[in-house]
Amino acid sequence: MEETVPAVALRESEELHRIILLSMSDAVFITDDEGVFTFICPNADVIFGYAYDEIRAFNRISRLLGRDLIEPGQLKQGAEIRNIEHEIETKNGTRRNLLVHVKPVAIKGGTILYVCRDITDRKQAEEALRRNEERLTLALGAAAAGTWDWHVPTGEMTWSPETHRMFGDASRSQPPTFDAFLDRVHQLDRERVARAMTEAMDAGGSYETEFRVLGYDTIERWIMGRGKALRNGKPLRMLGVFVDLTDRHHMDQELRDLGGKLINAHEGERIRLSHELHDDVGQRVSLLGAELGILRHRLADAAPDVQRQIATLSEQAETIGSELSRLSHELHPVRLTHIGLEESIRRYCRDVAEARHIAIDAEVIEVSAKLGSDEALCLYRITQEAVHNVVKHSSATRATVTLAGAAGKVLLSIVDNGVGFDTQAVRKKDTLGLVSMRERVRLVRGTLMLTSKPGGGTRIDVSVPTIES
Ligand SMILES: Nc1ncnc2c1ncn2[C@@H]1O[C@H](COP(=O)(O)OP(=O)(O)OP(=O)(O)O)[C@@H](O)[C@H]1O
Numbered sequence: 001m002e003e004t005v006p007a008v009a010l011r012e013s014e015e016l017h018r019i020i021l022l023s024m025s026d027a028v029f030i031t032d033d034e035g036v037f038t039f040i041c042p043n044a045d046v047i048f049g050y051a052y053d054e055i056r057a058f059n060r061i062s063r064l065l066g067r068d069l070i071e072p073g074q075l076k077q078g079a080e081i082r083n084i085e086h087e088i089e090t091k092n093g094t095r096r097n098l099l100v101h102v103k104p105v106a107i108k109g110g111t112i113l114y115v116c117r118d119i120t121d122r123k124q125a126e127e128a129l130r131r132n133e134e135r136l137t138l139a140l141g142a143a144a145a146g147t148w149d150w151h152v153p154t155g156e157m158t159w160s161p162e163t164h165r166m167f168g169d170a171s172r173s174q175p176p177t178f179d180a181f182l183d184r185v186h187q188l189d190r191e192r193v194a195r196a197m198t199e200a201m202d203a204g205g206s207y208e209t210e211f212r213v214l215g216y217d218t219i220e221r222w223i224m225g226r227g228k229a230l231r232n233g234k235p236l237r238m239l240g241v242f243v244d245l246t247d248r249h250h251m252d253q254e255l256r257d258l259g260g261k262l263i264n265a266h267e268g269e270r271i272r273l274s275h276e277l278h279d280d281v282g283q284r285v286s287l288l289g290a291e292l293g294i295l296r297h298r299l300a301d302a303a304p305d306v307q308r309q310i311a312t313l314s315e316q317a318e319t320i321g322s323e324l325s326r327l328s329h330e331l332h333p334v335r336l337t338h339i340g341l342e343e344s345i346r347r348y349c350r351d352v353a354e355a356r357h358i359a360i361d362a363e364v365i366e367v368s369a370k371l372g373s374d375e376a377l378c379l380y381r382i383t384q385e386a387v388h389n390v391v392k393h394s395s396a397t398r399a400t401v402t403l404a405g406a407a408g409k410v411l412l413s414i415v416d417n418g419v420g421f422d423t424q425a426v427r428k429k430d431t432l433g434l435v436s437m438r439e440r441v442r443l444v445r446g447t448l449m450l451t452s453k454p455g456g457g458t459r460i461d462v463s464v465p466t467i468e469s
């Protein structure tokens with residue numbers, strides 16, 4: 001018998017619904033008012049592990065989903081209940097998270113429709129994400145770090161509570177935007193920070209820079225900013241962290257101040273010792289020499305061995321006198337003010353070369369007119385210490401000291417052809433020479449570069465700013 005047109009349409013519609021149900025990962029059930037199954041979708045086993053016939057044998061949906069899914073009477077008003085999160089146990093005993101919709105219907109002899117979706121994987125991913133976020137928050141908190149997120153097209157930013165605090169806005173009342181952020185950056189750092197961020201944004205790369213911010217609470221803080229740009233053909237977002245370095249900067253500043261004070265105290269002590277040697281001990285030794293001279297005169301008729309003894313004594317007094325004078329000059333280079341840095345370096349190199357039998361070339365041009373007295377003293381002290389190190393440690397046969405001028409700076413280098421050393425390893429040594437060289441250079445805002453390796457000689461390059469720079 002041929003099917004009628006409505007019958008064909010109905011069959012096709014049922015077929016279509018069956019296909020849709022089978023291709024969905026959701027499981028669908030219909031029950032009567034008592035919870036007895038009137039429909040079980042064929043793919044329910046995917047979620048529950050039970051085959052169609054096993055579920056049918058349960059008879060009631062409460063045996064599959066448990067009794068506590070919905071309160072009896074909840075469906076009385078005829079409205080559907082959506083998004084019930086519900087945990088079940090599958091046939092093999094594993095637990096799964098379901099999202100269940102329950103809806104009153106009148107279909108296939110039943111009155112209640114259940115649609116169950118397996119959200120176990122999503123729940124686990126959410127849980128993992130939450131744990132990661134907790135760890136990240138902990139780590140950021142421990143590092144005194146705040147986060148930020150800049151949406152470039154709108155200029156809007158999101159600041160974490162710690163970022164608000166760093167900007168002196170603990171109450172989080174200020175709306176965070178990129179312009180508000182740049183406004184807070186210290187004006188001397190602003191252009192540099194904006195450039196670093198826009199360059200990273202243009203290249204789709206990352207940036208890292210330190211800067212000061214003047215907080216809404218008028219407190220100045222040091223911040224290290226790090227960010228990574230995201231583009232989708234054009235600038236889109238930048239995400240990053242701010243780390244509060246203020247305490248560390250204060251400590252560094254205190255240490256630097258202390259280093260500067262120690263160097264100054266050291267210089268003061270050298271001046272005192274130098275005066276003592278020169279004016280007191282030195283004077284007495286020259287007096288002794290003069291008196292020995294007079295004595296030799298008065299004993300012109302004495303026996304030759306007495307005369308020789310007096311002559312030896314007065315020679316010794318003279319040697320002690322000139323040694324004292326050399327020492328006093330080394331302690332306090334009065335020469336520097338009298339004969340200038342260039343001549344002081346030449347003479348120092350010549351004296352050491354003669355005394356220690358090592359070739360020291362001094363290639364020195366006139367630069368001191370452009371130098372302040374602190375810078376000149378710094379360069380002289382470094383020459384002394386570096387040449388002293390050459391003599392003491394390098395076994396070099398030749399060393400070269402060069403003093404030269406460049407735009408806005410004066411350059412000093414001390415190079416030797418000696419044994420060289422491991423620059424990392426000596427950092428652990430409890431010595432003062434290299435440390436105080438660096439400290440002196442830092443105090444006059446110069447730079448020092450030390451290059452050395454075992455067997456490869458040693459080179460020290462110093463640059464200090466001139467007066468007009
Ligand atoms: N020109 C050099 N050639 C070879 N080794 C060197 C040279 N200059 C420094 N060193 C090495 O570096 C170390 C540190 O030098 P530094 O001047 O700080 O200390 P020091 O000379 O040993 O002691 P001091 O505190 O009296 O200066 C030296 O002990 C030496 O091993």
Ligand SMILES: [Mg+2]
Binds near residue numbers: 388432
């Ligand atoms: Mg030394």
